[in-house]
Amino acid sequence: MGVGATHIDHIVISSNDSGTVAQTFADNLGIEIKRKMIRPGTSAQLAFAKLQEVILEFAGPPEVKPGEEVKARLWGLVVAVDDIDSAVAHLRDLGYNVGDPSKAVQPGAKIATVKAGTAGVPFAMIQYNALPIEGATA
Amino acid sequence: MLTKIHHVGVVVSSADEAMKFYRDALGLEVTADRVIEDQGVRGVLLQIGGSEIELLEPTRGDTGIARFLETRGEGMHHICFESDDVDAELEGARQKGIELIDQKPRLGLAGMICFLHPKSNHGVLVEFATPLKDGHH
Numbered sequence: 001m002g003v004g005a006t007h008i009d010h011i012v013i014s015s016n017d018s019g020t021v022a023q024t025f026a027d028n029l030g031i032e033i034k035r036k037m038i039r040p041g042t043s044a045q046l047a048f049a050k051l052q053e054v055i056l057e058f059a060g061p062p063e064v065k066p067g068e069e070v071k072a073r074l075w076g077l078v079v080a081v082d083d084i085d086s087a088v089a090h091l092r093d094l095g096y097n098v099g100d101p102s103k104a105v106q107p108g109a110k111i112a113t114v115k116a117g118t119a120g121v122p123f124a125m126i127q128y129n130a131l132p133i134e135g136a137t138a
Numbered sequence: 139m140l141t142k143i144h145h146v147g148v149v150v151s152s153a154d155e156a157m158k159f160y161r162d163a164l165g166l167e168v169t170a171d172r173v174i175e176d177q178g179v180r181g182v183l184l185q186i187g188g189s190e191i192e193l194l195e196p197t198r199g200d201t202g203i204a205r206f207l208e209t210r211g212e213g214m215h216h217i218c219f220e221s222d223d224v225d226a227e228l229e230g231a232r233q234k235g236i237e238l239i240d241q242k243p244r245l246g247l248a249g250m251i252c253f254l255h256p257k258s259n260h261g262v263l264v265e266f267a268t269p270l271k272d273g274h275h
Contacts, residue, residue: 002165007187011146011217013262021260028236028258029140029219051219053187054143072260074214077146079164079186094163117163119148119156119193120212 003087007053009080009126015072018060022047025056038062039105076122078111084127088112101130108133140227144220144248144267145183145190149206149213153182153195156212160184160191170247179203181247192218192247216253216263224250224268231258231266243268 015021022033026049035048043062048055059075081087084101091098097115104111110130114123150156153171160166166184173180178201182193194215196204206215221227224243231238231254240252249269256263 002163005164005166005186008143008146008189008191011143015260021262024259028231028234028254029264031140051140052142054189056143070260072262074146074217074262076214077191091163096159096163117159119150119159121148121214 001090003079003090003125004082005079005087005125006082007080008077009053010055010057010078012057012059012075012078012122013072014075015058015060015070016068017064017070018045018047018058019064020070021060021072022049022058025049025058031056033058076124078124078126081125081127084110084112084125084130087125087127101127103131140219140221140266142220143189144218144265144269145192146214147192147194147216147218147263147265149194149196149203149210149215151195151207151212153180153193156193156195157182157184160193166191172247173197174247177201177203183247190248216265218248218251218265218267220248221266221268224252224266227266228252 025031026033031049033047033049037046039046045060047058088098096117099113101110101112104126108131109126109128111124111126161168166186169185170183178198180195180197183190194203236258237255239255243250243252248267251265251267254264
């Protein structure tokens with residue numbers, strides 16, 4: 001019995017300049033940056049690459065400070081689950097502190113954060129197709 | 139060519155403790171659990187989809203993993219990209235002028251592996267791996 005994790009959905013790389021870090025990864029590793037966006041609410045600058053099922057998310061602040069050394073670190077993991085409500089209930093039954101599932105940035109997705117007990121890794125679970133997508137028709 | 143994320147490495151103070159979450163609570167399968175004596179580390183790989191999570195517990199105090207744990211605490215340590223030709227990846231990185239840790243691939247838990255210096259990627263430690271044909275060793 002587990003949470004029904006299907007794959008690593010996101011690996012988050014946090015930095016003070018997400019655009020530069022994403023471009024360095026693209027240049028050094030030959031991966032393609034497929035999308036850039038500003039996170040609604042926080043205005044964080046995000047860039048994304050995808051290798052098969054796993055998304056690399058490069059996250060940084062809204063403003064880059066000129067002249068500051070660019071520093072990045074691996075920050076956290078998001079895993080995809082089949083049923084986020086069941087996954088949250090399962091972990092709570094085991095005593096884990098898990099936030100309530102909430103609407104994710106990704107259309108139709110819900111996300112919940114495991115707040116402790118993850119060996120120092122900021123950790124969340126996401127379920128796609130958990131909510132009706134606004135504007136979509138049957 | 140890098141084809142996928144092979145694994146993410148997570149430094150832990152106790153792999154047994156960490157497995158209470160990753161194996162027991164999440165339900166991930168352990169595919170390898172081995173002490174690598176010359177590196178002073180116990181490595182545990184857990185399958186999740188087409189990738190793995192690698193738990194790294196130092197077994198002595200004079201290693202990079204032990205120093206990471208001492209200075210930064212538990213957390214994500216490196217990201218490993220899979221390639222079908224780790225030699226070619228390493229040579230390609232060398233030709234680009236990327237600073238390397240390993241000058242040639244060596245045997246690791248994920249197969250034949252090599253590490254780029256984190257300076258090359260703004261502080262993020264990157265590994266390349268080509269799994270052995272018979273899987274984990």
